[in-house]
Amino acid sequence: MASNPPAPAAPFVPSTEPFGFAPRTDEGQWEEWNPTAESIRPVRGKHRVSKQRGGGLARSSTVLGVGVIAAVGAGGMASANTGKPPVSISMPDLASVSHVFGDDEAAPKGSATALSSVGVTTEDTAQGARDAGEALRDRIMAQAEAQQVQVDSKAQAVTEATFAKQVDAAATKAEQDAAAKAADAKQKAEAEAKKKEEQARLAELAKQFKLPVGSYTITGTFGQAGSMWSSGYHTGLDFAAPTGTLIKAIHSGTITEAGWAGSYGYRTILTLDDGTELWFCHQSSISVSVGQKVATGDVIGRVGATGNVTGPHLHLEVHPDGQATGIDPMTWLRGNGLNP
Template identity: 65%
Template sequence: MASNRPAPSTPFPPAQREGETFGYGDRRADEGPWEEWNPTEDSVVPVRGRHRVAKQRGGFARSSTVLGVGVIAAVGAGGMASANTGKPPVSISLPDLPDLPEMPSVGSLFGGTATEAPETATATTALSAVGVADDHAGTDAGEALRTRILAQAERQQGQAESRATAAALASAERQSAAGAARAEEEAAAHAAEAKSKAEAAAEKEAAKKAAKLAEEKRRAEQAKLAGQYTLPTSSYTITSTFGEAGSMWSSGHHTGLDFAAPTGTLIKAIHGGTVTEAGWAGSYGYRTVLTLDDGTELWFCHQSSINVTAGQKVTTGEVIGRVGATGNVTGPHLHLEVHPGGQATGTDPMTWLRGKGLTP
């Protein structure tokens, strides 16, 4: 096979024709410069299939690539701004691209929908401004997210605090109610105790007053009786009492009460009544019998003289005779006997006189 003669080396690479681009318009390293070479049949390989690289038409591919890179950068910047809200936002500038009739506007990619693209094609926004706006939008979105999270945390904390406060208030109310109930019970117990003490004190005071009134009444009655009754004589000495045993008395015991006094001492009526007997009575000497309204007979014996007669009405303290020593006696004295209801057997004159408020 014949070979071609080698071509002389080119002192410099052939110049590119103005306006001829491959790929992105600028010359790349794999586009030359090359040295000229003489093709042969062996070195030339027929081009088959779809391995040929088509020449790029216009600047649309380059613009689309730049647009994709700008969008990714803008979205990435927005995410970074949302994650790092504490740092100042970083503005991202993208080259301004011309609006194309067959492409939606750049502003519609960020602020609107695909259906709005034809209507907003005339009001396009520069991509640099869109990048800045998207940067701020990402920052605002991150701040809004942070604000929502903080607000939600505050609401949850507020709800927890509200529940705790409500539980504390309920517990305090229960404790207060229990304390009020205890206080009420204690107050009721104290009131009952105080009432019991007051009633006891009142009863004691009433009993004391009643006793005092009874004593005053008794004294008043004694005073009244003392005004109605009087002792039979004065300046006397009690020498013999009722029931004393001895041979000097025919019955073997003393039947009355003896008031020893000088002869001639006045004898007075103990109470008002009627004289039923007045005269000599054997061993009793001169005796006066005074019958009271209730039938009780009073015997005044051994008188030296009698000043009343039978059937005569006398009053308390009126003189009815004088002390003497007539009858069976050992000395001058007044022998007094008391016979309730006119009975033959008498009763103790000392007890009877004390019953009338008198103390011999």
């Protein structure tokens, strides 16, 4: 077996390194041991104590301290990010870290797990590895999204309210238009019904009333001003017709006057049942007498030019209730279904 040559003798100096060994006086003379590769081969099944190197323990302590700090930091980060309670840290056995004390090649292989991940699950590691800025961005994006949802909800509510108001306004307008159309149609229908009723009434009256002459020309109307009339205006309606044209009773009634009447010439007064007096003036002849009952269309005289006239014509006046002042004969005739 090969061995290393003995080293030169040197005076013994007690070591000042940590864990140094002091000489023992009860074991005799101290001799330096020069190990060889064969003499330091580890015995299987036993722990191997590696040769002390200068500053080895200090360096190992530093590595262990950094590992512990990293593990504690990782646990704190995981706890801060996940809200879980701090995890316990278990130290590996000496075999797993023996390479820091001796020959790396000859040391048994221990666990490859970093001290910073000891006691930390894969899920915790992944969660703890997330960047704080990314987590903050996620929170900001979530908050912005929530605010946008609120804004969209409010906008949607405003839009729906506006649309509902527009629908209500349109419905109200439609109802108003329909009501207006219905009212207008009702008014038109009522007016049409009244018109038909009036036409029926006038048609019935036309059977009871008749124009005084059959062929004529209207030459003077009620209210015309002129010096030829003593009152200063025309008080009746003139039917110009040839002398001798028959004059007929406009309606049934009683003859209350028949004879000469000054400027009216020969005049016949027919009093109706309601008290209205009809004056037939300027006649050439009279065919009835006072107190005589006549019916509609009976002959009461003939057209002439007696009294204050410029030519042959029938001067007709209407005096309601026998009043001295007459009314427009045209209006009265039309009101009784006649159209001169």
